[in-house]
Amino acid sequence: MKKLVIFGVGLIGGSxxxxxxxxxxxxxxxxxxxxxxxxxxxxSLGIIDEAESDLQMAVSDADMIMLAAPVAQTTKILTSIQPFLSQHTVITDAGSTKTDVIASAKAVLGDQFNQFVGGHPIAGAEKSGAAAALADLFVGKNVVITPTADTNANAITAVNDLWRNCGANVSTMSAEQHDAIFAAVSHLPHLLAFALVDDIASRPNAAQLFSFAASGFRDFTRIAGSHPEMWRDISIANKQALLNEITAYESELAMIKQLLINNDSVGLEALFERASHARNQWAKSKQ
Amino acid sequence: MKKLVIFGVGLIGGSxxxxxxxxxxxxxxxxxxxxxxxxxxxxSLGIIDEAESDLQMAVSDADMIMLAAPVAQTTKILTSIQPFLSQHTVITDAGSTKTDVIASAKAVLGDQFNQFVGGHPIAGAEKSGAAAALADLFVGKNVVITPTADTNANAITAVNDLWRNCGANVSTMSAEQHDAIFAAVSHLPHLLAFALVDDIASRPNAAQLFSFAASGFRDFTRIAGSHPEMWRDISIANKQALLNEITAYESELAMIKQLLINNDSVGLEALFERASHARNQWAKSKQ
Structure with a gap:
């Protein structure tokens, strides 16, 4: 690969x-x-070799184009580059949702949709922007790619190679499967954390409540400090899978509520035991 | 204070x-x-000066008795020491719930209930047991004490002094107020984290879901690795306040679900913005 063009040189693109x-x-x-x-x-940080403001110059001889800007800009960027795309250029992205990105790529790229491979690196950091970029950000991390039946084999190979060169483990699945999985393990927890903080912040005695919140609250709500615009976009983009997860979680919560109403300490302990066992096993497996 | 007797020399009692x-x-x-x-x-670790297995010997000349054993043992321990209690001995505890402890103390101690001061240090650590005890565990941390209208002034002063000597900030409130506050900022988050992990662990594709869970999930669910028996006892002991919190949270979640159903991205972003602002302000205030 002679030339890689990155749209959005922030934490992900820069890394x-x-x-x-x-x-x-x-x-x-x-x-x-x-x-x-x-x-x-x-x-100036030596992250990129060139900055290019002319889209045709940037895109026309690129071997690969990576979209690493906010997901809501995907359609706009694809539309702007589409007139200049060569037949050999592979296009990929790094967004947190995939069904919407694939639909956008299909609609905008038309005949060249087979050159597009959706991707999602499961890595992040507290800080954002190019200055926060790290060469090791993806080492040992998962990256999901979501090719379709239309996707060119060489495009899939190129995106696979890109992420392997970054040190990541690459998994392949459909965009729908990706979005269902991340609705459960990422999007729902974010929404639950936002919900808890908003619930507490809206009380008349919010200041008092916050003053007694400690380390458990701190860790549980860390992701409620995430970027509101980004999570608005993710929530809307993955609406149906997220609604399914909220509904499943509401059932789980209703079940726990009923155990409590019934003073069912055996049932409560069994549930807490299942959860703590699963959580601690998971943590061990990640070490 | 010449003699302090600690029931349960684990993380809290030892510290x-x-x-x-x-x-x-x-x-x-x-x-x-x-x-x-x-x-x-x-x-052997030099945490206590003496170990005593004879209750009468331990208790009869004590200036203060601290219960730092699991909360479910409170009534049993109070019942066992009650026959040997002097008139001058102050009794206190370190449990995470207070209404139930106060009710137990009132029932068991009778005329000597005025010698009892409920307490709750808001501090903990990943590990438990005497070997995990730390001299600095309470430095700069909150301790809530919950005297009643019956409580002797000298007992309140003695428990205040104890915690101040440990480096803690002491707040005074009613047991009911304590339990309402901690239902919101501690007990509910624990229950929500247990619920998420149990929800995911019970799926047919749980292994796949866990394999893609990352740092957001890790922090959100850390408290789901907590001790099942302890959280069973806390949940049952603080049942009513916790049910109130679950109901409020269900309303919050239903509101978010409706915003999502309505594709109300303005409303969603406003809510995420409120939450992330409140969360980040809180984190700053704790630094």
């Missing part, structure tokens, strides 16, 4: 660039951003 | 003992435990 450089991949990395400031920062 | 020693308080600290093993460990 891909740094990881490829660290792996010694011989690729010219070109950055495109909404703001000149971000590009200058990425250039 | 009280170490904190008082570090503060240079001239008090003989006597440990009483269900198991000889724990007492020997606490003795």
């Amino acid at each position: 891909v660039a740094l990881a490829l450089k660290k792996a010694g991949v011989d690729t010219r990395i070109v950055g495109v951003c909404r703001t000149r400031y971000s590009l200058d920062e990425a250039l | 009280v003992a170490l904190a008082l020693k570090k503060a240079g308080v001239d008090t003989r600290i006597v440990g009483v435990c269900r198991t000889r093993y724990s007492l020997d460990e606490a003795l």
Whole structure:
């Protein structure tokens, strides 16, 4: 791969660039951003080799284009680059939802949809922006790619290679399966954490409640400090899978409520035991 | 205070003992435990000065008795020591719920209920047992005490002094107020985390779901790894306040679900914004 173009050189896009450089991949990395400031920062930090503001120049001879800007910009970026796309260019993304991205790519790219491979690196950090980028961000982390029956085999291979060069473990599944899985293990927990903090913050005695919140509350609500705009977009993009998860969780909560109403301490302890066992086994497996 | 007797020399009881020693308080600290093993460990680690298995010997000349055993043992321990209690002995506890403890103390101690002061140190650690005890566990942490209109002023002062010597900030409120606050900021989050893990663990594709769970899930569910028996007891002991919190949370969740059904991205973003702002302000205030 001679030329990789990254749209959105923030934490994810910047870390891909740094990881490829660290792996010694011989690729010219070109950055495109909404703001000149971000590009200058990425250039001065040596994350990208070039900043390009002319879309045709950036895109026409690219071997791969990665969209790493906020997911809500996907259609706009795809539409802007579509006129300049060569037949050999592979397009991929790094968004947290996939069904919506695949639908957008299919609608915008038309005949060239077979050059698009959806992707989602399961990695992040507290900070955002190019300055927070890390060469090791993806080492040992999962990346899901979601090719369709239409996708070119060489495009799938290229995206696989990209992420393996970043040190990640690549899994392949459908966009629908991806969105169902992440609705359960990521999107629902975020929504539950936002809900708890909003519930407490809206009380007349919120200040008193917060003053007695301690380390359990801190960890449980860490993800409620996440970016509101990003989580609005994820929630809307993955609406149906998320609604299914909320409904399942409401049933679970109703069951626990009933155990409590019934003073069923045996049932409660059994449920807590199942959960704590599963949670501690999971934590061990991740070590 | 010449003699302090601690029932249950685990993380909390052991840390009280170490904190008082570090503060240079001239008090003989006597440990009483269900198991000889724990007492020997606490003795060999220099946490307690004496281990006593004879209740009358332990209790009759004590200036203060602290119950730091699991809350479910409170009534049993109070009943066992009641025959040997002097008029001057202050009794306190370190349990996570207070209404039930106060009711038990009132029922068991009768005329001597005025010598009892409920207490709850808001501090903990991943590990339990005397070996995990830390002299600094309570430094800068909140301790809530819940005296009643009947409680002797000197008993309140003595328990206040104890916790201040451990480096804690002491707040005073009613047992009911305590239980309502901790239902919201501690007991409900624990229950929500147990519910999420149980919900996911009970799926046919649980292994796949867990394999894609990442750092957000890890922090959100950390408290789902907590001790099942302890959380069974807390849930049952604080049943009514916890049911109120579950009901309020169900309303919050139903509201979010409706925003999602309505594709109300403005409403969703506003809610996430309120929550993330409140959460990040809280985190700053705790630094």
